[in-house]
Amino acid sequence: MVVLTLAGFSSGCGHGNRSDASSTGSAAQASKTSTGGSGGDAHRSQPTHTPTPTASPSGETPEPLKDGTAVLVSCASLDYPYATVEVRNPNDRDAVFTMKMTFKDAHGFTMITHTAQVPVPAKGTATHRAAVAGIGTGRVDKIARCEVNPGARADW
Template sequence: MSAMVVLALTGFSSGCGHGSRSDASSPRSNAQDPGTSAGGSSGDTHRSQPTHSPTPTASPSSETAKPLKDGTAVLISCASLDDPYATVEVRNPNERDAVFTMRMTFKDSNGATMITTTAQVPVPAKDTATDRLAVAGIGTGHLDQIARCEVNPRATADW
């Protein structure tokens, strides 16, 4: 117990990894290190004591992080025989980078849905990104049946 009092008076702190115990000019620099105590458990007793550090609080960035707003998606070009990809531009209205899910529907000349597909698009903060969606699942023999592409104007913010 006396070793703990001496250590407390010298300002030794196990939480910092340094303290006045290594200061050669300190009048108490010859105090016994609790980790090398030959007397038994005084070193273990010191290490098991709670540290006196301030209570941690949540970081300001986690407290002030606003939920992501959904973005917008705009069709740039529809898929065709020559280019079996639909091109879409996704806009991020947020102050931070985000990933958005957009939804594309390929329709025939009668307005019937041939296939609906989704894609995740990473977009930098307050910026736009262009993505090309492959027409998959209908087979290359049916590409000529695509009459139009419809993109959901709402791109859902994922993360």
């Protein structure tokens, strides 16, 4: 068993006085008098209690981010070797989302997997252009479809 004894803590009234449990009224009054009336006295004693924190708009912990959504706008082609994806943010603050998509051939084989972090404004959308890279320009015509994971993970 642990027993703690507390002694010598002030009442925290903010007037600069420090009174112990053993102090008398005159000692407390003398302490008030010694700090003077000016609010800028550097020798004023500080309250030793911990105030209960109060919620304030600037100090609140933000709610966890909700995941967004990703929607394919257009797939890559020979004329335009990029897929365009729109990422939506359901949150009340700006966030960065990870979206994932794949470029597939006519047989369903994944030719390229593309993952990107996309910054999106609060309650807004952002367009991401995913380049067809790594398969060579001669193989872009082999892309039959693009698939986008509809869930965009909220990162930060």
